[in-house]
Amino acid sequence: MQPAESNSTPLTDEEERRFQAVLFRELGNEIADRGWARYPAYTPEDRRRLVGVAHRLSAHWGQRVFVEAEDQCGLRLYLAGHEAQSALPPA
Template sequence: MASRTVIRDLYNVRLRPAEGTATPLTDEEEQRFRAVLFSELGDKIADQGWACFPAYTPEDRRRLVDVADRLTTHWGQQVFVEAEDQCRLRLCLAGYEVLPKTLPARP
């Protein structure tokens, strides 16, 4: 019995990224994600004056800074971006900034 070789054309096949790496968003996905952030974070900032959101990668941080810029333009009021900790950014209106933490005086 002769073995038959089957050749298949594979369309729309992408290589899987290595473990632990992020896959980049397509342009359409990026636009939709920024629109959702604009809406959701904008609503939260409008309600309480600030909002925090995770920012694990430099791209996450750039995305949040862009959203803050868009909100500033939309509202005509500055939206500030501050690091809450190593993995979160805080977007806030003037008056809701986090004050610098000071160490207690030594005796």
């Protein structure tokens, strides 16, 4: 079940910073380990946040982290060379 956009409460600035730091660390570790990661993105804000994390990871690593919609509810972040691998279902 996806959360209703109109019922979501915006994060405070501090909550947003903490959440982005967690995403940066967790998704960054997953991408570093296998070259890609999936994450749910139910709202435009979720998608914006993940694109921002991908940009920060790109700057941090000095290589581009690509972002691609898997479907209406999720995004895939990946490094070059991991496009086909990330499209496979998890083992």
